[in-house]
Amino acid sequence: MEFPKPTEDAVNREMLQAWHAHGELLLQHCTQCAAVTYYPRRICPSCWSSRMENRPSAGEGTVISFSVVHRGVDEAFRQLGTTVTLASVRTDDGPQLITLIVGDDRDQVAIGGRVRLARDADRERYPLPVYSLAPSGKDAS
Amino acid sequence: MKSDDVGIIGYGSSAYEKNGSQPTFAYLADAAAACLASAGIAKSEIDGIALSSFHAPPDNAATLGEYLGLELNWAHFFSAASAGPVISVMEAVRAVESGVANCVLCLGGDSRTMDDFRHLISRFNQAVANYAAPLNFGGMNGFFSMIQRRHMHEFGTKREQLGRIAVAQRYNALRNPQSLFRKELTLDDYLNARMIADPLRLYDCPMPASGADAILVAPLDRARPGKGVRILSGFQKHNHLPGEITPLSGGWAAFRERLFSEAGVSHDELDLVQLYDDYPIMVSIQMEDLGFCGKGEVGAFLDRHTLTFDGSFPLNTGGGQLSCAATAGGGGLIGVLETVCQLCGEAGERQVEDARTGLVSGFGMVSYGHGLSASALILQKAGK
Numbered sequence A: 001m002e003f004p005k006p007t008e009d010a011v012n013r014e015m016l017q018a019w020h021a022h023g024e025l026l027l028q029h030c031t032q033c034a035a036v037t038y039y040p041r042r043i044c045p046s047c048w049s050s051r052m053e054n055r056p057s058a059g060e061g062t063v064i065s066f067s068v069v070h071r072g073v074d075e076a077f078r079q080l081g082t083t084v085t086l087a088s089v090r091t092d093d094g095p096q097l098i099t100l101i102v103g104d105d106r107d108q109v110a111i112g113g114r115v116r117l118a119r120d121a122d123r124e125r126y127p128l129p130v131y132s133l134a135p136s137g138k139d140a141s
Numbered sequence B: 001m002k003s004d005d006v007g008i009i010g011y012g013s014s015a016y017e018k019n020g021s022q023p024t025f026a027y028l029a030d031a032a033a034a035c036l037a038s039a040g041i042a043k044s045e046i047d048g049i050a051l052s053s054f055h056a057p058p059d060n061a062a063t064l065g066e067y068l069g070l071e072l073n074w075a076h077f078f079s080a081a082s083a084g085p086v087i088s089v090m091e092a093v094r095a096v097e098s099g100v101a102n103c104v105l106c107l108g109g110d111s112r113t114m115d116d117f118r119h120l121i122s123r124f125n126q127a128v129a130n131y132a133a134p135l136n137f138g139g140m141n142g143f144f145s146m147i148q149r150r151h152m153h154e155f156g157t158k159r160e161q162l163g164r165i166a167v168a169q170r171y172n173a174l175r176n177p178q179s180l181f182r183k184e185l186t187l188d189d190y191l192n193a194r195m196i197a198d199p200l201r202l203y204d205c206p207m208p209a210s211g212a213d214a215i216l217v218a219p220l221d222r223a224r225p226g227k228g229v230r231i232l233s234g235f236q237k238h239n240h241l242p243g244e245i246t247p248l249s250g251g252w253a254a255f256r257e258r259l260f261s262e263a264g265v266s267h268d269e270l271d272l273v274q275l276y277d278d279y280p281i282m283v284s285i286q287m288e289d290l291g292f293c294g295k296g297e298v299g300a301f302l303d304r305h306t307l308t309f310d311g312s313f314p315l316n317t318g319g320g321q322l323s324c325a326a327t328a329g330g331g332g333l334i335g336v337l338e339t340v341c342q343l344c345g346e347a348g349e350r351q352v353e354d355a356r357t358g359l360v361s362g363f364g365m366v367s368y369g370h371g372l373s374a375s376a377l378i379l380q381k382a383g384k
Ligand SMILES: [Zn+2]
Pocket: A030, A031, A032, A033, A034, A035, A044, A045, A046, A047, A048, A049
């Protein structure tokens, strides 16, 4: 049974491959207005310039909110029979994104908690950037 | 938006069913026929169609016209997901006012199974399909559970308060012969239901259903005596707060003042309110955004009010999507139907006394972590 995958295209290819190959999150930096964007677009959603550069995120962010999802949508996920910790994260670089919190301590996630890119996560299993709790976040709570 | 001469003169729906027993167009046909019968208008007078449907494509409003044997001067297929049907009613009024069409059927509906629903949700749009579904995001339940958790965290909103919405709507649904849900729901049932996406449990989530709804827009002098409904104001907003994920506010906040000022109606003058109920937390956020209470104050508002049709704040008086039926394309029209039914004094056991003025909202097109499209109408019984 197939897990749903992002459809690779001319606009998102570099971002998807950077995660898959190096565990990096590429964000689009507009050279015209300096806006930083995720998910990938053809033009900057702030000023419509097409001059955007992909630059790696420094990797840290703060949890806006999270959920423990018990019921997946796609059959392949449902058959796993496990929960996932879904989160919205405000990256220190600017953009907000949807992600998962992975790791054995994911049940300690909190709103306002610090997270960082899980660069060593199983990137076959997670085709998009995922996060784990940052050591600083654990100290804070 | 306000029109003195054009409004709603009929409403109708198909039967609602948990699993589709017939194709989408068949449900739409049932709703169209019921709607014309309620208005006493002949099929030959219909020259416009507004269609809202998730599963109709590659079919569209023109092919529905063919199926129904209608020659049309105006045919629109609406986007904005479940905010679209409410918008379609506004646009139909404009089409009739401008003379482009004379008599427009606004139709919303879908035939689907649970598998159809799941397939739709994980490919809902390009952003969801590419950047959320591959994470096992849990569908809309995942996104809205994060919104609810954030609201509870920032404002102290409690599940006991949100549950009052689900319980009251079930009470209303038990008095609506069309409802799919026929068993009383208690607050305990709500609080202890099966976990779906923490903090969302089973009775926070609408159960996908099949069926269709229809509204007829035409010159008000064609209405049966005492059965016309005017649209006092109507607005739509899309992509309010761009880039904001898990927001605690939606597009209603952006047009709230104009919605009420253009209608010339205050909050206190509303006799009933139909808020788009994909989840109690979104009903609550709409209560705040539409100005029934301040931002973050909905918990106390819910404590203060009885939300049943016979209560101090009659909400989703037919049961709404949570307890009557969530029929996708028709789900966004169900609040308009219920309002028109109430204003015509035809709501039977659940009739709101002396109902003259109502508000209906729409909400939809959930994309990357937020719902993009918001809409609302204020409706009033025509004449004295
Ligand atoms: Zn820019």
